[in-house]
Amino acid sequence: MIKKYLSIFACLLVLAFGCWAMAYAYFEVPMTYDGSDVDVTELYKDPSSYDINDPDGVADIIVKTDLEQTRAQNVVAAVVFDYRGFDTIGESFILLAAIAGAFVILHGAVKKGKEAEKE
Amino acid sequence: MMLANYLTAIILIVLGLFCVITKKDLIKIVLGLGITDYGINLFIVSLGFNEGGTSPQFAMSEIMHGAYFVDPVPQALTLTSIVIGACVDAMALAFVVMLYRHYGTTDSTKIRRLHG
């Protein structure tokens, strides 16, 4: 009984601290990428008219050099498959391993059920 | 406006952890694991928002003259995280099905001894 009340009190403590942390993240921490100084229509007309001498982070370089170096109109797909393609290989193998693992676990039950159905 | 997103994310994370710690039924524990994953994904996507920005596609039939993009990198990393959450849920539910066949119950206080 006391264990349940202790766990509820601990979760409320974590929730209070988390709400304070989220309010701090909203008001004090600056934006990760401020893209209002990039004119998108001019970049589409002339894909090599960018200037990356003083970048504002990685996202600045990716948005500016995307049309010239990959010719892909979907920037998120270019980031997933070209700029960060190695992570996608790892995720592909996670999918393979998870489905193979679920098949190995449930295979015995399915085969026993089919034999019982045939009798 | 993003303050509502951040508060919802922390509420989902703590709710999921509370379900994993306190509940005794196996399926409820697996559901709590899933809810924690969704809260974390919502937080990561909400980090890269800019007021008044559009989605980062060069679709020239829809972009007007003064438009600017939001951050595309957190959106790409969240795609991977969603797939991993779905895979963890699939394997956990396969385990629950096999445990029910072996022990006949889904109460975690009764599945205590190591059968040979």
Added chain:
Amino acid sequence: MRFKDGITEQNVVVKCGSDFMLPFALMFGFMVIFFGTTSPGGGFQGGVMVASAVLLVYLGYGREAAQSVISSEFIRVNEAVGAIIYVALAMCGIFAGGMFCENVFFRLFNIGDPLSAGTITFMSYAVGYKVLTGVGFLLLLLVGLLALDTQEEVDA
């Protein structure tokens, strides 16, 4: 209609609804995979949408029909084929003299074509195929488990 061993047969309204929605789901899913680099979407999103066809067939026609229409062994083998094609496309960069996973085909087309981005579009197709077969196989496996409870009660 008995719920103990999954859905065996449904009435006419549910069957007609499942018949009506099936071509829309498949076509929209394939469109999202195919135009992965010029409009929002891509391989992962479209693959899950096409894999929902398994659930539509199960809801309309029952468990036996879903297992006889979609063969489980064929789909299980094709998931590994998707992974092999993805790694083979990533190795093209090494054979052309660059890095692993480098974009080597992108100079062949213009901006605005569906196939314009080079290795990105082909990798997106491979990932879409892999997710399609993988999630479909998982759903088929979990649907096929629903029949086993009544057999054990009959035997015991």
